[in-house]
Amino acid sequence: MKKTHILILFSLLFPATLASQTGAELLKYVKQIEGKTPEGRKQFIKDQLKRWKVRYQTMVFQTNPPFRDSLIKGENIIVPMGKGEKKIVVGAHSDAVANSPGANDNGGGVAVVLGLIKAMGDYPWNYKIDFCFFDKEEDGLLGSREFVKKYKDRENHLAMINLDVEGMGDEVYVGPVGGGDDNFIMPIVRRAAKRTGRAFTERATYPSSDHVSFANAKLENISVSVVPKGDADKLVGMLSSQKVDAASFPQVMKVMHTPHDSSTYMTSKALGISFEFTKTLLMLLNESK
Numbered sequence: 001m002k003k004t005h006i007l008i009l010f011s012l013l014f015p016a017t018l019a020s021q022t023g024a025e026l027l028k029y030v031k032q033i034e035g036k037t038p039e040g041r042k043q044f045i046k047d048q049l050k051r052w053k054v055r056y057q058t059m060v061f062q063t064n065p066p067f068r069d070s071l072i073k074g075e076n077i078i079v080p081m082g083k084g085e086k087k088i089v090v091g092a093h094s095d096a097v098a099n100s101p102g103a104n105d106n107g108g109g110v111a112v113v114l115g116l117i118k119a120m121g122d123y124p125w126n127y128k129i130d131f132c133f134f135d136k137e138e139d140g141l142l143g144s145r146e147f148v149k150k151y152k153d154r155e156n157h158l159a160m161i162n163l164d165v166e167g168m169g170d171e172v173y174v175g176p177v178g179g180g181d182d183n184f185i186m187p188i189v190r191r192a193a194k195r196t197g198r199a200f201t202e203r204a205t206y207p208s209s210d211h212v213s214f215a216n217a218k219l220e221n222i223s224v225s226v227v228p229k230g231d232a233d234k235l236v237g238m239l240s241s242q243k244v245d246a247a248s249f250p251q252v253m254k255v256m257h258t259p260h261d262s263s264t265y266m267t268s269k270a271l272g273i274s275f276e277f278t279k280t281l282l283m284l285l286n287e288s289k
């Protein structure tokens with residue numbers, strides 16, 4: 001075999017570009033996670049990581065949240081990667097509300113984080129990165145709160161990127177912007193928006209999710225969703241006033257937290273946009289000092 005042939009073979013076997021994940025592949029993960037029991041959802045993530053031979057840690061916790069009589073048990077799944085002094089956290093909550101299949105909320109976020117783990121496994125990270133599947137978000141952000149409580153890299157925290165609701169529409173909605181805990185990450189988010197060329201909107205208001213646990217500890221954070229055009233305005237409107245009629249009700253909320261939150265309402269395009277945007281954001285973040 002000629003040297004050039006060997007080189008071509010080598011680059012076919014070990015492409016310099018990152019392994020990619022198509023939106024269709026991501027939607028397949030959602031179809032495998034939706035409707036499962038809380039334990040089944042976590043087991044699916046673990047099985048997938050084992051299949052890819054990806055090392056993960058678990059953070060088991062039990063907590064007595066305010067205004068509750070009973071202890072709530074949960075388990076975060078964490079995939080540590082990279083090396084360096086500073087730390088990036090990427091998170092998606094793995095749990096769903098009871099009686100909902102939990103496809104868009106938040107099987108989609110789980111699928112995108114799984115895709116990133118698969119695609120960026122051998123990325124030349126300049127930083128440590130924890131890909132997290134937080135448990136019990138729907139019970140009051142308990143998993144992410146537990147993670148922050150035990151967070152050893154607080155002094156070296158660079159940014160937390162939260163993915164929640166990724167599977168409908170084609171507009172990237174980022175928030176909550178402002179408040180002093182996204183001054184570093186937001187310019188990089190805007191560059192990622194420019195580079196991907198996707199419809200993009202940033203808002204001061206964003207629904208509560210795991211980013212809040214980091215915000216409460218004054219740690220840099222941002223949330224990223226993919227929603228139908230117009231939904232960002234409607235979500236902001238809904239969060240800032242009590243009066244919401246049918247016309248101003250956000251599309252994504254129509255099935256969220258209901259028995260109808262199934263993958264049939266999601267698209268591979270939306271998941272692909274979320275994946276591409278977040279991957280670009282992580283690559284730009286990795287280049288930043």
Ligand SMILES: [Zn+2]
Nearest residue numbers: 105106164165
């Ligand atoms: Zn959610």
